[in-house]
Amino acid sequence: MQPYELNSSLNDEDGIWLSSHGSNTYREWDELRYSVRSVEKYAGKFLNRIQMLVNAVELPAGAEHSRKEMGKQRPQWLKWDSKNVDVLSQEEFCGPEERKCLPSFDSLTVENQLYNTRSDTDQLFALSDDMILGKVHAASDLFSPLLGHTFGFKDNAYNTLQSPTEKDADRFGEKPFLIYTSWLLNRRFGARKRKGQVHFGHSLSRTVAREELTSFPHPALRSASQKFRGETGFQLYSWFAIFHYTIERHREALLWSYIMLRSDKDDDGYLSWNERRTILHDLEEGMSNDPEVYRDRQYYRVGDRLTEAGLEAPKVNTEILWTSMNGPVTIKDLECETFDTEQCLAPGFSMASSDAQSRSPVFGSAVVFDRIARQTPRCGDCLLKLVLNRRRAGLGPVLPHPTKKPQQRDTVVKALMRFQYTIVQPDASFYMVTDAEQARHVLLEPYIKHGKTSGPICLNDDVVTEEETELEALKEVMEQLFEGLFPEPSSFENEM
Structure with a gap:
């Protein structure tokens, strides 16, 4: 081990971290240097x-x-006068409460604090040092002001209905964190299956991340107080939480707009029979149009829309699965033929006699909103799908009237823009590097000899051998791979 590793503040006095982790925790193939080259x-x-x-x-x-003084583990190859590179230790970006828990040995704690890094812009794109870019990217591959942040998901989904157990804490890899965070999201937004995020670089809004963390204050601080990843079994999983928080808040804004603002025309907090009748008419009109063919699929024309707006179209993440311009992704492939207003909105919702004599508390706009937003999420999803289906494109059917309620409409539009997103099938590759022969077969030959390309590439160190000759052979293969992909030094490197 190197002196800077032995002297790191991350090495606890009892040696728990060192004894509980393999050498792959510290081993490096100079990935950070080549990751920076790939970004530039x-x-x-x-x-x-x-x-x-x-x-x-x-x-x-x-x-x-x-006296004892602390510095930063600054790469030796990095220029000291690089104006566009900041080297930050944990103490420089963790929040005041979280700072009391430092040093941290936990990648999840660090990721939960990324929004605190100093910047004049709200957007950031986060890469681990084992991730490189393999193709030319456009900004819209990561984020655009028209379509928001780009999210990618795996097929596996989580829906934790009960408090996580010790058995859940013992599950492999990231599963305990996904299970726990699913439980938190269910309590806040209602129960549903939510897919896990892909393991590549992630696009992030600092303001949305801050809002998400403050929405779960105790779990966030409890997570920060853990010195080691999964020390107590469960932690708030930042990427999973932020992605789905964004999606749910966008959906919530649409429901709030339709029920609380558009439908409650007199803003008295109550859905009268005339106001309920308008909702019923909207639903009937939406159901009369075939949802499979009537509504335009805007995600097929993302490149054209960006070009029309004067923005560059995506170059890597070109397989667009959904955009929030079409509504919440929760309505995609949703069957709503059996939508029942009595069960979903309120008992007696479709009958004038229900409140002919006196107001019924079940028709309070806030009561209906909470029912479809959180208590029965599928009902809220179907409501949005059917009402949006009144028009071929856009979110207009659920927005406040443009001339009667212009200020409320502006407020909703701002909220929707804050939480807008695009879901893609990433052009990405993930490799568990195990040994020299495997790395030569799956990496060196395809990428260097045969010219294979991929958008982002993640190279996870899964080497278990401690045999020096094997490790040297693997190191040589990785050096050939990196130098073959990125032979030219970046402008941030010292001259050799």
């Missing part, structure tokens, strides 16, 4: 700043300081 080569056109998050290390004693 393939995303340099729209690159703003690079922020490297590193460990704090104890500085060697010297004449200029006799």
Whole structure:
């Protein structure tokens, strides 16, 4: 091990971290240098700043300081005068409460604090040091002001209905964190299956991330207080939480707009018979149009829409599965032929006699909103799908009237823009690197010899051998791979 590793503030005095993790925790193939090269080569056109998050290390004693002082684990190849690179230790970006728990040995704690990194822009794109870009990217592959952040999901989904158990805590890999965060999301937004995120770079809004963390204050701080990943079995999983928080808040804004603002025309907090009758008419009109063919699929024309707006179309994430311009992704492939207003909205909702003599509390706009937004999410999804199906495109059918309620409409539009998103099938590759022969077969030969390309590439160190000759052979293969892909130094590197 290197001196900077032994002196790192992340090494606890009892040696728990070192004893509980293999050498692959510390081993590196100079990935960070090549990750930076890939970012400059393939995303340099729209690159703003690079922020490297590193460990704090104890500085060697010297004449200029006799007491213990901490510095940063700064890469030796990085120029000291790089104006567009910030090297930040945990102490420099963690919040004031979280800072009290440092040092942290936990990647989830660090990821939960990314929104605190200093910047003049709200958007960031986060890469682990084992991730590289393999193709030229457009900014819209990650984020666009027209369509929001880009999300990618796996097929596996989670819907935790009961408090997670010790058995859940013992599950493999990231599953305990997904199960726990699913439970938190269910309590906040209602129970539904939510897919896990892909393991690649992630696009993030700092303001939305801050809002999400403050929405779960106790779990967030409890997570930050854990020195090691999964120390107590469960932690708030930032990416899973932020992605689905964004999706749910966008959906929530649409339901709030339709029920609380558009349908409650006199803003008295109650859905009268005339107002309920308008909702019934909207639903009937939406059901009369075939939902499979009537509504335009805007996600098929993302590139055209971006070009029309003067923005560059995606170059890598071109397989678009959904955009929030079509409504919440929860309505995709949803069957709503049996939508029942009495069960979904309120008992007696479709009858004038229900409140002919006196107001019924079940028709309060806030009561109906909570019912379809959180208590029975599928009902809210079907309501949105059917009402939106009144028009071929856009979100207009659920927005407040443009001339009668212009200020309320502006408020809703701002909320929708804050939480807009695009879901893609990423052009990405993930590799569990195990040994030299495997790395040569799945990486070196395809990418260097045969010219294979991929958008982002993740190279996860899954090497278990400690045999020096095997490790040297693997190191040589990885060096050939990286130098073959990125032979030119970045502008951030010292001259060799």
